[in-house]
Amino acid sequence: MTGQQTKRDGMPVLIVGAGPTGLTLACELARRNIAFRLIEASVGPQMGSRGMGVQPRTLEVFDDLGIIDRVLAYGRMAMPIRSTAPDGRVTMGGDIPEILKDRSDIPYPASVITPEWRTEEALRLQLAELGGAVEFGSALQSFEQSDEGVLAVVVKNGVAETVAARWLVGCDGGHSTVRKQAGIAFEGETREEVRMIVADVAVDGLGRDAWSMWQHEDGFLGLCPQPSTDVFSFQAAIAPGQNADLSLANMQAILERRSGRNDIRLHEPQWSSLWRANIRLANRYREGRVFLAGDAAHIHAPAGGQGMNTGIQDAYNLGWKLAAVTRGAAPALLDSYEAERRPVAVSVIALSNARLKQAIEEKGIPIRRDASTIQLDINYRGSTLARDDRDESAALRAGDRAPDATKLMTVDGERRLFDLTRGGRFTLLNFGATSAETVPAEVRVLSVVRNLKGRNEIVDSEGLLTRAYDPSDRTLVLIRPDGYIAMITDAGDLSAVSRHLAAMG
Numbered sequence: 359m360t361g362q363q364t365k366r367d368g369m370p371v372l373i374v375g376a377g378p379t380g381l382t383l384a385c386e387l388a389r390r391n392i393a394f395r396l397i398e399a400s401v402g403p404q405m406g407s408r409g410m411g412v413q414p415r416t417l418e419v420f421d422d423l424g425i426i427d428r429v430l431a432y433g434r435m436a437m438p439i440r441s442t443a444p445d446g447r448v449t450m451g452g453d454i455p456e457i458l459k460d461r462s463d464i465p466y467p468a469s470v471i472t473p474e475w476r477t478e479e480a481l482r483l484q485l486a487e488l489g490g491a492v493e494f495g496s497a498l499q500s501f502e503q504s505d506e507g508v509l510a511v512v513v514k515n516g517v518a519e520t521v522a523a524r525w526l527v528g529c530d531g532g533h534s535t536v537r538k539q540a541g542i543a544f545e546g547e548t549r550e551e552v553r554m555i556v557a558d559v560a561v562d563g564l565g566r567d568a569w570s571m572w573q574h575e576d577g578f579l580g581l582c583p584q585p586s587t588d589v590f591s592f593q594a595a596i597a598p599g600q601n602a603d604l605s606l607a608n609m610q611a612i613l614e615r616r617s618g619r620n621d622i623r624l625h626e627p628q629w630s631s632l633w634r635a636n637i638r639l640a641n642r643y644r645e646g647r648v649f650l651a652g653d654a655a656h657i658h659a660p661a662g663g664q665g666m667n668t669g670i671q672d673a674y675n676l677g678w679k680l681a682a683v684t685r686g687a688a689p690a691l692l693d694s695y696e697a698e699r700r701p702v703a704v705s706v707i708a709l710s711n712a713r714l715k716q717a718i719e720e721k722g723i724p725i726r727r728d729a730s731t732i733q734l735d736i737n738y739r740g741s742t743l744a745r746d747d748r749d750e751s752a753a754l755r756a757g758d759r760a761p762d763a764t765k766l767m768t769v770d771g772e773r774r775l776f777d778l779t780r781g782g783r784f785t786l787l788n789f790g791a792t793s794a795e796t797v798p799a800e801v802r803v804l805s806v807v808r809n810l811k812g813r814n815e816i817v818d819s820e821g822l823l824t825r826a827y828d829p830s831d832r833t834l835v836l837i838r839p840d841g842y843i844a845m846i847t848d849a850g851d852l853s854a855v856s857r858h859l860a861a862m863g
């Protein structure tokens with residue numbers, strides 16, 4: 359450290375860490391014109407395919423954020439999987455399950471494989487469009503907090519600067535400095551015996567049409583082509599006593615032994631890492647004015663491809679709430695962040711543990727896609743932000759993800775619901791006769807009508823919206839900025855909607 363500067367700018371939010379979680383949070387704040395700084399200890403973007411599975415729910419988030427076209431262009435949806443058993447039998451998998459195909463309520467039915475650095479790139483570009491930027495080479499060293507805010511010491515090129523902010527969000531990964539200094543325990547286990555070599559390597563002699571996997575008594579081996587690059591992601595389970603060396607020679611030897619093929623040649627890895635099973639959950643997501651999100655709050659096995667997705671959705675949940683509170687909403691709104699997101703991490707850890715156990719036992723990974731990993735059934739039923747007057751047995755309740763619907767006629771032509779709700783605002787779907795004129799101007803009102811007369815009206819031309827929302831002729835549905843249902847009133851109680859909105863922001 360060569361010097362010290364102090365700047366007390368009282369900015370609303372300091373985000374630590376520009377991985378997918380921090381970048382998503384920054385985009386969420388930037389598009390709402392909330393001032394923030396996003397600091398990143400590394401001097402430039404991270405490489406490596408790491409979190410290469412983007413799940414359908416995250417694709418919806420990216421659709422809302424305006425980066426979906428880029429993510430789809432650089433990725434591949436429903437990557438075919440070719441699995442070779444120890445006896446040489448080949449099974450193909452990875453198809454979109456029939457139950458998820460051609461659904462009006464689900465725009466993205468399967469995960470997209472794309473390198474994590476591509477996802478980060480898309481988010482960074484969007485952040486730049488919104489006028490924000492990552493401060494590379496700037497590391498959080500320490501912080502202290504009071505009732506008024508946080509004072510953080512940020513070091514860049516050996517120069518320390520004191521940054522004042524109202525809120526500090528630690529998106530700084532599994533080794534989170536923020537979590538440690540906030541005194542938040544990271545409970546769980548490290549299983550040194552469960553390891554995996556992961557690397558990005560160019561490969562000769564193997565088609566890029568599918569994710570190739572081999573089951574072998576030594577352990578699982580996978581080579582997944584990374585769309586929009588010339589490399590594959592190499593993944594090999596390393597049992598105790600096996601060589602965990604990250605050299606090309608060791609990877610080539612593992613490949614030949616487990617695949618039984620010597621016609622496939624690996625090139626020098628462009629990026630490599632030895633992954634160890636570290637399965638942990640922060641015992642709370644908030645300490646005063648400090649929040650945790652992403653890997654800083656939860657880490658687990660990559661089996662099931664959930665980690666990055668969960669972090670992005672943490673940020674998507676926290677972003678609009680931080681913006682609302684900065685603009686004057688009751689700070690209690692922020693209590694719902696941990697209440698809604700920590701139970702999701704508990705489920706994700708259980709799911710990835712089950713998948714990891716299966717992968718270890720079967721020395722391979724499941725090739726059939728099912729609904730358990732796509733994150734569309736995440737819900738916040740029971741949250742303080744969820745209110746409805748529906749029966750327990752109703753299929754759609756407050757707290758659920760607001761389903762999409764296609765074939766809606768508007769004055770601008772045919773649209774789907776997600777086209778109309780894009781942009782991170784509250785939306786009130788008005789199925790009834792009630793006039794919704796009294797809701798605040800920031801709330802977008804979409805009225806379902808028989809005959810189109812004006813803007814903000816929709817005709818449910820094929821009844822797909824009705825099928826998804828099962829409304830009465832008075833139903834009002836309030837959709838949160840992050841796409842979950844805040845309120846359903848089949849009684850058409852607009853004053854209840856207004857009261858609930860006032861409490862949220």
Ligand SMILES: Cc1cc2nc3c(=O)[nH]c(=O)nc-3n(C[C@H](O)[C@H](O)[C@H](O)COP(=O)(O)OP(=O)(O)OC[C@H]3O[C@@H](n4cnc5c(N)ncnc54)[C@H](O)[C@@H]3O)c2cc1C
Pocket residue numbers: 374375376377378379380397398399400404408409410411412474496497498499529530531532534535556633651652653654660662663664665666667668669
């Ligand atoms: C082999 C492997 C495969 C995976 N596969 C998948 C998958 O298919 N799907 C999936 O969803 N997830 C997957 N994951 C998990 C995924 O990579 C992580 O969950 C994801 O990167 C977490 O994002 P994050 O932004 O929370 O943290 P990170 O990406 O770890 O980013 C944290 C950032 O904070 C920065 N930082 C740290 N300390 C400081 C400091 N003091 N000051 C400033 N900056 C700091 C770091 O430099 C880093 O850039 C996989 C992970 C691995 C290892």
